């Protein structure tokens with residue numbers, strides 16, 4: 001194959017519903033659209049069976065089950081979720097998208113044989129609570145094979161799989177979004193997908209902040225999620241919101257495992273270098289407080305010279321330790337015990353040093369950043385729907401799956417009711433897009449995507465990291481503009497690098513949105529997520545969502561009042 | 566370093582290539598054995614190892630991540 005000649009095959013695929021991203025949400029979306037009898041394409045740059053954040057498994061399943069106690073009711077969940085998100089999520093979304101579906105989803109997965117009942121003796125769920133929840137919303141489960149299980153179902157009912165196809169952009173005409181274009185990362189073939197409804201579900205955004213171990217792919221969430229959905233939707237004119245709130249968590253030092261939910265859920269402590277628990281200084285619930293409190297607390301301990309900080313599990317009972325070590329940690333991150341063994345840490349008896357992870361967006365339950373959607377998962381552009389971690393709805397695994405399920409169902413309804421734009425693009429436009437993709441393969445000089453990306457991370461970490469100021473943010477914008485210029489002349493040696501180049505392009509788009517939002521929002525909120533040294537307090541005036549969209553090539557901001565219950 | 570594959574045990578089924586979410590593992594056309602072409606882009610997720618029928622993949626963390 002001579003890559004420089006660019007003589008790749010061209011495929012045009014016509015479907016009713018196109019789903020971009022075959023992770024937890026996208027697979028659910030494809031399943032529910034297909035169940036309505038429609039022709040559905042599920043496209044992913046990876047292999048789908050194991051791809052995305054759930055590639056190697058999940059261990060906590062957020063569920064409200066109405067088992068009796070007050071906390072286990074939709075009302076209690078909504079009250080808590082409203083508080084957690086400070087009203088910046090549309091509160092019409094959780095009942096419609098999540099609460100009405102979660103019990104069915106749980107039953108569906110159990111019917112498929114996903115082991116949800118860790119209490120084998122009593123054939124019962126083990127449930128734990130964390131992050132300020134009023135009760136024990138997280139079912140601890142063995143989700144190592146969850147992703148391949150639902151993928152198999154999708155395949156079985158006739159969803160058309162397109163594996164290893166990197167989607168580069170949405171196709172838009174005057175009628176709205178009419179599909180997307182991409183290329184096969186192994187063969188190079190060019191793909192044009194035309195669809196009456198398109199759902200973006202490419203997950204969250206990683207790899208745009210420096211990793212503590214200096215390994216950019218050693219990220220907390222999947223390093224192969226790079227804001228494709230957010231960037232593509234934004235370029236197509238859709239609204240994104242609250243992009244300035246970058247999320248951090250605590251991870252074991254130099255390692256990319258999440259682990260925090262499992263550890264605080266089981267009652268683990270977080271202590272400083274003096275052996276003191278310090279989180280109560282920041283929140284009355286200490287380790288049981290909201291997630292953002294933990295990196296915030298660790299930040300100040302380190303800054304004030306009381307580091308390093310540690311997970312301390314030594315007070316847990318043998319039984320709890322067994323559950324944590326056998327059922328949670330290695331399910332949450334398949335390589336967790338390899339890390340412990342190779343580092344020489346004994347979880348039962350040693351303190352485990354922690355660090356503040358690299359920033360990513362959005363990341364966890366309670367995140368308020370991403371594509372703005374309605375309770376029907378519509379974006380602000382006709383024909384374009386969104387689901388999963390790229391949206392502002394209900395995060396987490398089960399939340400993302402429910403949002404995906406809704407997106408598929410609603411997109412199908414739209415198609416069945418006659419929705420869908422004019423599925424035509426002129427051959428000239430297609431040829432132009434094709435050239436704009438493959439041109440990077442024939443460049444003789446220019447920066448490689450990894451070099452540009454490294455610079456991006458440096459800029460974001462220096463000026464848009466923890467602690468921000470007007471001056472720093474303006475510097476970042478100028479530096480990002482320079483990177484945009486350098487991208488035009490970048491070069492790639494092969495198809496793998498070509499994919500990385502388009503990942504960089506989306507990261508740059510998202511980074512610019514983060515910086516613009518951070519400059520605009522003259523206050524601080526959600527701890528280190530958005531801490532402006534020049535405006536260190538939360539302000540009443542800024543207790544609102546900040547939306548951004550592209551209109552005639554200009555970015556337009558809109559402030560939206562918080563939602564009340 | 567990333568992952569180590571014991572070529573003697575490997576049956577060349579290609580599942581690790583299909584499963585790696587990062588497009589890092591490629592089946593060599595001649596030897597029909599997997600090659601890790603981009604070890605520095607590894608997430609250390611373990612997805613390649615989980616379904617390997619020969620249990621011949623070892624995860625090796627680089628010094629800086631320990």
Ligand SMILES: Cc1cc2nc3c(=O)[nH]c(=O)nc-3n(C[C@H](O)[C@H](O)[C@H](O)COP(=O)(O)OP(=O)(O)OC[C@H]3O[C@@H](n4cnc5c(N)ncnc54)[C@H](O)[C@@H]3O)c2cc1C
Nearest residue numbers: 021023024025045051052053059060167203388389396397
């Ligand atoms: C190790 C780990 C453990 C976790 N454990 C839990 C847990 O126990 N409980 C919990 O509630 N949550 C957990 N989470 C979070 C949870 O997995 C995510 O919230 C959820 O998977 C998000 O689903 P998604 O479909 O939006 O994104 P993903 O499942 O990440 O899917 C995104 C998909 O899009 C594809 N993609 C990206 N860009 C493109 C493009 N340009 N073209 C084509 N395809 C593209 C990717 O390959 C990927 O397959 C965990 C996350 C990680 C990383």
Ligand code: SF4
Nearest residue numbers: 585607608610611613
């Ligand atoms: S550990 Fe994960 S990212 Fe690394 S090679 Fe295996 S599947 Fe790919």
Ligand code: SF4
Nearest residue numbers: 575576578579581617
């Ligand atoms: S999955 Fe295992 S047996 Fe199959 S090709 Fe990969 S290493 Fe070899």
